[in-house]
Amino acid sequence: SRRRVAEHSFRARARVRAKAAMPRPLFVAATRQHVGKTTVSLALMAGLQKRFNKVGYIKPVGQQHVEVIGSDGAAVRVDK
8 A cells, every 4th residue: 555655665765864874984904014004094084074974083003013122121112
């Protein structure tokens, strides 16, 4: 009947709106370090912020470190 068609149409539109509102992750990766991932990510953020209200950014910490012995004999970890 018409009521079922209208109800189905309403539910379908609601699903489309809900799907469009869900966050969609974007992962920026490279095969080496120090090749501009942060710069590219910030440029993407700037562009996405012009288009969408809410945009998030997370930079995972995963740098490689080297242990260096200081003058006092204590071990210090520095970026490789």
